[in-house]
Amino acid sequence: MLDERQVRLPLPPERRRGTTAGLYVLLGLGYLLVSLWLQRRVLADPGGLLIGHVTADADMFAWWLHRFPFAVTHGENPLVTDWMHWPHGLNALWNTAVPLLALALAPVTLVAGSVTAFNVGLVLGPVVSGLVLVAALGPYVGAGTRGWVARGIAGALYAFSPFHLAHAIAGHLNLTWSLLPPLLLLVAHHLFARGPLRRPWLVGALTGLALVGQLVLYTQTLAIGVIFLVVTAVVLALRFPRRVRAHLPGLLRAGLACVGVFVVLGAYPLYLVLAGPNRPRGAIRNVHATGADLANLLVPTRLTAVRAVPDGVDTELGGHIGEQGGYVGVAVLALVVVAVLVVRSTTLRVVAAVGFLSWVASLGTSVVLLGDYTGIPLPWLGFAEVPLLSEVEPVRIQVVTALCVAVVVALWVDRMPLDTPATAVGAVALTALAVVSWLPADAQEVRPAPVPxxxxxxxxxxxxxxxxxxxxxxxxxxxxxxxxxxxxxxxxxxxxxxxxxxxxxxxxxxxxxxxxxxxxxxxxxxxxxxxxxxxxxxxxxxxxxxxxxxxxxxxxxxxxxxxxxxxxxxxxxxxxxxxxxxxxxxxxxxxxxxxxxx
Incomplete structure (x- = not known):
């Protein structure tokens, strides 16, 4: 018999699956510990404190988390209610009711109350979002140790990005669960790979299922995700025009399957959005006032640990801290530029291009610089009068930018040059500097949530x-x-x-x-x-x-x-x-x- 100590045998499939599952568990535990540390203040009284200290949204989310199990156990429609705004009632799909999360967190709500469920959701949201990105990166990076390191770093960057830190302190439960963007990254691999699309009906159906899930989680992220999946397709078509014709038949089949599943399974939620009761009859926000501040690209808020800018500059940014999640920073920008120039990867360059376009889109309809509206028009102005899309807050497109940054870092770590000691030291130093520049500060807050x-x-x-x-x-x-x-x-x-x-x-x-x-x-x-x-x-x-x-x-x-x-x-x-x-x-x-x- 062969001695396994002398001959390196291939890892059996069962062992590989076990190893992979173990790595996911380790990464998940690591992300969870970071999230618990950031939100540790709430652990003293998870039922009597609320994470976040910027808006009233935390109480609103807690109300809707309570609403779902109450409605189901009392034979009521969980997506339409007159318990608030009586007698007119409310349409859940026009509110940030997060029905999918309310279902997932219902056991916590029933046992410990909706305040605790809200806090659990805010702790877990970044963790799950990061793990979904780790899974989505599977086709893009190597399967060895270096590939897993790349995926782990990228998952952490996305989970605790400036975007998610900002929305956590604002109590935006819906935006800390950013699962769709990395899921669409995985979809893009199957839809736009070099060869012909395999099993287009299945890929399209699964994509439609993911979109239905997002529909009953948060509709703005659904719109943003679909827009940038289309943007990715356009960027690839411009880069590889000769491949468009060969890909079209498969893409059309996948598109039909996606739309079919989305329309059938999402029929009632879609009805509520498009024609349901008590939906707003006018614009719910001014799209011209919901863009990101241009300076936020280089100016971090107090939620980022390393702030190489003069004190007080962040207080000049437009909007409030809960929407100031667009920080990228000099170190990360330098890494992206070096990666684009050094790594021979079309995927990396396409992701960087989509990230740049998402950043431009996040600025909204005109340039805002340190709180001053310059009046300089921007491309998102074209959506200002489009029904439904005009309700998207462009500042929240920053989630796509954060995702693209994390993916570029993953591809860079997986493929960065380590041929000579000099290049290895330079590449590792640049990577470390970029990662450190996104470290979260110990600045998350809680507020009392007393109930007489x-x-x-x-x-x-x-x-x-x-x-x-x-x-x-x-x-x-x-x-x-x-x-x-x-x-x-x-x-x-x-x-x-x-x-x-x-x-x-x-x-x-x-x-x-x-x-x-x-x-x-x-x-x-x-x-x-x-x-x-x-x-x-x-x-x-x-x-x-x-x-x-x-x-x-x-x-x-x-x-x-x-x-x-x-x-x-x-x-x-x-x-x-x-x-x-x-x-x-x-x-x-x-x-x-x-x-x-x-």
Whole structure:
């Protein structure tokens, strides 16, 4: 018999599969440890703290995570609801409802609550995104140790890129799960490989399935992914015009299969997007104000550890820190340029070209430099009037740029010249410098997510027939404006609310992100600010308005609104005509003559 110590035998297929699985596990554990370290502040109380400290989005995401299992277990449609924005209701596909994540995280929600589920989702999002890229790079890099090192580095760069760090601190759960871009990288390999497309119907069907998944995760990323898959095809067609004719039949078959699967499996979500109830009847954002700041290419925020720029420059960037994820930096740019010039790889150059085009697109319709709008037009201006595509925030195309950077680094590590000691030292040094320049800073934040005992205990005096006005008013304001959503969800929910934080329409507004101010809310703000008491006529009109709006009760939560809460409490008694009942940190006032829902 041959001695395995003397003859190197091929690794059996089972052993290879086991080794590969083990490498994925090791990489996954490594990414998870980094993610846990970055978000370790939430570990002290994962059910009482929320990751992120920029926007009210965390409370909104937690509400939708709660909505899905609640709807399913109560026989309701999880994609349409009137528990918020009553009686008009909401269309989940026009809100960042993340139904696919809500399904995946439902066990956590049911056991530990939606706040914990939100935090778990934000910790896992970058980890899973990085691992998907590791898998997608399989056809592009070698299968040996060097190839796995390249894939591991690229996965880490993508998972903890400036893009994902920015959206984590903003509480953008939907954008930390950036699975589609690396999946489309894998699709591109099968669609655009040198030889004829094998099994086009299967490739197209699987692509359609991935697009359906993204449709019920976040529609903007779906649009961005499809646009840049087409861009990749165009770049390749320009590079290899003679191959277009040979590839067209297979691509057409794959396209038909993709569209067929997408339309059939995504029929209902597509209906909700295109013609469903309560969708906005106008533009939900100004596309001209959602581009990236040109300076962000070289100016990192405080979320990046190495910042070779003067202190304070990042505060001049346009937008807020949650959308300032476009940092590339001098070291990474140098690596990309060297890789393009040195490595003989068409794939690398195509990826670099797509990355450059995505960066230009992310700047939006005109150049913004350190917060100043220059008026210099850019190509994305062509999408400004295109239905649906005009709703894409170009700054979020930075995810494609981050992906392309990570892929270029992977291809470089896999193929960089190591022929001589000098070139080896130079290549390794450049790589190390580029990787270090993207190290995340220890700057992620959390904020308290308290729930008064009244809501945590189920808000027993209230029921599904009740429509409740919560004070302080629920708004889109960044500083805890949407905390009332967290309280309603924690109650079961036990009751409906007319207000909220959402994207919808109603009879009065083509686009609404929160309910209109009513007389009760205006009066409460007025007296809390120290103004004179409203007249009896105004008080009576406020009472009638609450009744006409279908409000059956007011939940006044002291300690959260600021201002003169004692006067606001007195005003609430005047309007409702009820002395109120204090229970579990909340004053509850009934409107005696209000008709319950239904």
């Amino acid at each position: 005992a009244f809501f945590a205990g189920g808000a027993a005096p209230l029921g599904p027939a009740d429509v409740v006005e919560i004070y302080p008013r629920i708004t889109a304001a960044w500083d805890d404006g949407a905390q009332g959503l967290r309280w309603q969800a924690a109650s079961g929910p036990a009751f409906r609310i007319r207000g909220g934080y959402f994207i919808a329409s109603d009879p009065e507004d083509d686009v609404a992100i929160q309910s209109r101010w009513n007389r009760y809310q205006i009066g409460a703000q007025w007296v809390a600010d120290g103004k004179n008491d409203p007249s009896d006529d105004y008080t009576a009109a406020a009472h009638r308005e609450l009744r006409d709006l279908g409000i059956t009760a007011v939940a006044f939560v002291p300690g959260y609104a600021g201002g003169d809460e004692a006067r606001a409490l007195t005003w609430t008694r005047r309007v409702t005509g009820d002395p109120g009942r204090f229970d579990g940190g909340v004053w509850l006032f009934r409107l005696p003559d209000a008709a319950p829902v239904g």
